[in-house]
Amino acid sequence: MTALAPPRRRAGSPAKWVLLLPFVVMFALFFIAPIVYAIVQSLFATKSSGLGLGRPETTFVFFDNYARALSDPAFVESVGRLVLFAAIEVPLMVLTALGLALLLDSGKARFPRFFRVLYFAPYGVPGVIATLLWGFLYIPATSPVIQALGAIGIDMNPLSSSGVLFAIANIALWGFAGYNMVILMAALDAIPSELYEAARVDGASTWSTTWHIKLPLVRPSIILVTVFTIIGTLQLFVEPLVLQPLTSAISSTFTPNLAAYNQAFAQGNPNLAAAMAVLVAVLGFVFSFGFLRLVNRKDSRAW
Amino acid sequence: MSIPDRLRRPATALAAVSVVALALAGCSGSPSTGTADGEPVKITFQSWVPNIDQAVDAFNDSHDDIQVTLETITAGPDGGYATMLSAVQAGNAADVAQVGYDSIPDFLINDGLEDITEYAEGSADLFSPWQWETGVFDGSVYSIPQASGPLGQFYRADIFEELGIEAPTTWDEYYEAAKVVRASDPDRYIAAFAFNQAPWMIGLAQQGGANWFGTEGDAWTVDIDGDETLKVAEYWQKLVDEDLVKVVADMSNEWNADIQNGNILTWISGSWADAIVRGTAPETAGKWAVSLVPQWNAGENVSATWAGGSASVVLRGTDHPAEATEFAVWLNSDPESVSILTSIGAGWPALADTSAIESLQDDPEVFAFYGGQDIWDTFAESDAAVDTSWKWPPLSSTLFASLSDNVSAAVENGTPLVDAYRLTQEDVVAALTERGINVQ
Numbered sequence: 001m002t003a004l005a006p007p008r009r010r011a012g013s014p015a016k017w018v019l020l021l022p023f024v025v026m027f028a029l030f031f032i033a034p035i036v037y038a039i040v041q042s043l044f045a046t047k048s049s050g051l052g053l054g055r056p057e058t059t060f061v062f063f064d065n066y067a068r069a070l071s072d073p074a075f076v077e078s079v080g081r082l083v084l085f086a087a088i089e090v091p092l093m094v095l096t097a098l099g100l101a102l103l104l105d106s107g108k109a110r111f112p113r114f115f116r117v118l119y120f121a122p123y124g125v126p127g128v129i130a131t132l133l134w135g136f137l138y139i140p141a142t143s144p145v146i147q148a149l150g151a152i153g154i155d156m157n158p159l160s161s162s163g164v165l166f167a168i169a170n171i172a173l174w175g176f177a178g179y180n181m182v183i184l185m186a187a188l189d190a191i192p193s194e195l196y197e198a199a200r201v202d203g204a205s206t207w208s209t210t211w212h213i214k215l216p217l218v219r220p221s222i223i224l225v226t227v228f229t230i231i232g233t234l235q236l237f238v239e240p241l242v243l244q245p246l247t248s249a250i251s252s253t254f255t256p257n258l259a260a261y262n263q264a265f266a267q268g269n270p271n272l273a274a275a276m277a278v279l280v281a282v283l284g285f286v287f288s289f290g291f292l293r294l295v296n297r298k299d300s301r302a303w
Numbered sequence: 304m305s306i307p308d309r310l311r312r313p314a315t316a317l318a319a320v321s322v323v324a325l326a327l328a329g330c331s332g333s334p335s336t337g338t339a340d341g342e343p344v345k346i347t348f349q350s351w352v353p354n355i356d357q358a359v360d361a362f363n364d365s366h367d368d369i370q371v372t373l374e375t376i377t378a379g380p381d382g383g384y385a386t387m388l389s390a391v392q393a394g395n396a397a398d399v400a401q402v403g404y405d406s407i408p409d410f411l412i413n414d415g416l417e418d419i420t421e422y423a424e425g426s427a428d429l430f431s432p433w434q435w436e437t438g439v440f441d442g443s444v445y446s447i448p449q450a451s452g453p454l455g456q457f458y459r460a461d462i463f464e465e466l467g468i469e470a471p472t473t474w475d476e477y478y479e480a481a482k483v484v485r486a487s488d489p490d491r492y493i494a495a496f497a498f499n500q501a502p503w504m505i506g507l508a509q510q511g512g513a514n515w516f517g518t519e520g521d522a523w524t525v526d527i528d529g530d531e532t533l534k535v536a537e538y539w540q541k542l543v544d545e546d547l548v549k550v551v552a553d554m555s556n557e558w559n560a561d562i563q564n565g566n567i568l569t570w571i572s573g574s575w576a577d578a579i580v581r582g583t584a585p586e587t588a589g590k591w592a593v594s595l596v597p598q599w600n601a602g603e604n605v606s607a608t609w610a611g612g613s614a615s616v617v618l619r620g621t622d623h624p625a626e627a628t629e630f631a632v633w634l635n636s637d638p639e640s641v642s643i644l645t646s647i648g649a650g651w652p653a654l655a656d657t658s659a660i661e662s663l664q665d666d667p668e669v670f671a672f673y674g675g676q677d678i679w680d681t682f683a684e685s686d687a688a689v690d691t692s693w694k695w696p697p698l699s700s701t702l703f704a705s706l707s708d709n710v711s712a713a714v715e716n717g718t719p720l721v722d723a724y725r726l727t728q729e730d731v732v733a734a735l736t737e738r739g740i741n742v743q
């Protein structure tokens with residue numbers, strides 16, 4: 001019908017596919033495929049019969065595994081514990097990272113670059129090694145710190161049931177505060193200095209500058225850091241796993257991920273483990289998107 | 304940003320192809336090596352027992368037709384079994400593997416073992432009857448027994464002498480000795496209460512006369528909270544409440560430090576624990592001794608094992624079941640091999656006739672650590688007194704995890720230990736029923 005049809009565009013050059021291919025293949029193989037496999041696994045169960053010494057059968061049980069996980073009091077308790085832990089850890093982490101970033105960015109810090117490296121350094125220690133090191137520091141028999149405190153009359157037992165969540169929070173804080181601090185410092189660096197000059201001209205104090213200029217402008221990064229911390233906290237696994245032999249306060253169902261690991265590798269029930277893992281993922285989605293919804297008011301999208 | 308329509312189909316196709324490729328790659332298994340003429344058959348053996356390569360080398364030196372490659376893996380309960388079962392499912396498992404007696408039903412329920420009845424018949428007479436039976440189910444043979452872990456009491460003879468106490472022969476004496484030890488030094492305890500170690504707790508219950516699992520027809524009977532077990536639980540409750548034992552995980556860093564410093568004086572453990580004590584506290588050489596486990600009634604000799612013992616199994620999917628079985632039988636019955644196994648701490652041999660085993664008759668290096676005591680005599684006495692009717696059910700891993708969790712929680716919250724055993728009873732029955740297994 002049109003007199004002059006627009007020339008048909010070539011359907012994209014092959015170059016972009018070649019560049020995308022490595023990522024897409026890896027993404028599909030190591031991200032999508034395992035997720036699909038886990039979801040499929042969670043819909044089956046292996047059943048035996050009689051004395052259980054013969055060949056088992058794999059049967060399709062639909063959402064039976066999910067019902068089992070959700071009706072297991074230990075698993076539900078572990079989710080509750082995790083939410084409590086997140087309530088402690090997330091604000092603590094964000095405030096610490098923000099505080100350190102603002103201090104190092106204030107211009108009044110001595111040797112800011114040295115301290116930036118120093119605070120970031122713990123992130124380079126792998127999680128298992130870090131927890132082993134802190135494990136030594138938490139046991140009275142091997143900890144110079146606890147022994148010194150004991151000598152002056154302060155009795156500390158970080159691995160008791162009342163202290164163990166804080167002990168784990170401490171390890172996570174030590175490892176990741178620097179990482180989050182670096183993200184926030186990059187955002188702070190990006191603030192144009194004319195704003196500071198204008199503020200000084202207007203007679204603003206350091207605190208006013210921080211509150212009215214710096215914080216609003218790094219709000220997207222603060223939200224990013226919070227979402228990362230929420231997701232990371234909900235996957236808590238390494239610290240309880242490594243600390244478990246050191247204390248009776250950590251059971252094999254201390255966190256949902258630990259419970260899933262226990263089901264898969266100690267109790268030979270990978271189907272239930274897959275269901276638990278999917279539930280943890282859903283929980284992560286709910287919390288992160290819930291948080292983003294909360295902070296993204298319609299009129300001022302920060303993300 | 305959503306994928307534009309014209310890219311959607313190629314992207315979906317790409318993802319689908321990748322998933323299919325992954326699935327296909329997982330399904331293929333590699334063809335086996337070794338031919339029938341001239342070339343030795345090559346098989347792999349997975350174990351975590353330190354220094355077992357000495358026994359494997361001895362086999363390779365004495366056999367031309369079969370050559371064995373040893374793969375050292377993590378200890379079974381710590382992840383080794385999971386590795387083996389995953390490999391069986393993937394189709395590339397080792398041929399022979401080390402599995403504890405307690406986990407053999409677990410492997411059966413997950414279809415991980417090859418039926419070796421036809422290759423192993425004729426070997427039954429070589430082994431002690433109760434240990435041979437741990438590998439026989441429904442008339443078929445699935446494993447060759449290697450060693451059991453009869454319990455003994457390792458104790459610091461020098462410190463006991465210093466404190467004027469004898470090695471306790473009854474649990475009443477043990478209680479009295481615990482009080483003396485505790486009073487001697489604020490950091491010193493007679494033993495650790497290892498809340499993490501289910502085999503230790505199970506062994507103590509077994510020694511108390513309990514028998515947790517049995518079969519009636521085609522159903523299991525589960526009796527974890529029977530009277531004998533609760534008697535044992537109440538005894539240890541008393542020790543924990545009166546601060547006479549240290550609540551700490553055994554074989555942990557803190558426990559190791561205490562063993563080295565003489566702050567934990569005894570350890571009730573299997574015969575293989577000799578290698579661990581010698582390795583953990585070499586500077587205390589000459590100061591230890593071994594006695595029988597304290598008895599409930601004076602003059603009795605009732606003993607138990609630490610999770611049964613160890614066996615060599617042939618994993619399902621092997622291409623050489625006959626050769627694998629031959630190796631397993633040789634490893635666990637040839638006198639030279641068993642002598643090596645005993646001296647490296649593999650446990651108490653499953654052989655019926657141990658008179659030909661050198662290292663059991665005389666092992667100067669080991670005996671020197673115990674002030675010259677022939678500890679194998681003590682363990683022989685212990686092994687003879689083990690209740691051999693004890694059976695292991697499927698899902699023993701669930702049993703261990705549940706017992707350890709419940710006892711940890713009881714200790715942590717100050718609730719009675721007897722309740723922990725009752726909870727474990729419920730957990731295990733529920734887990735077995737969930738898997739479709741009949742429970743009475």
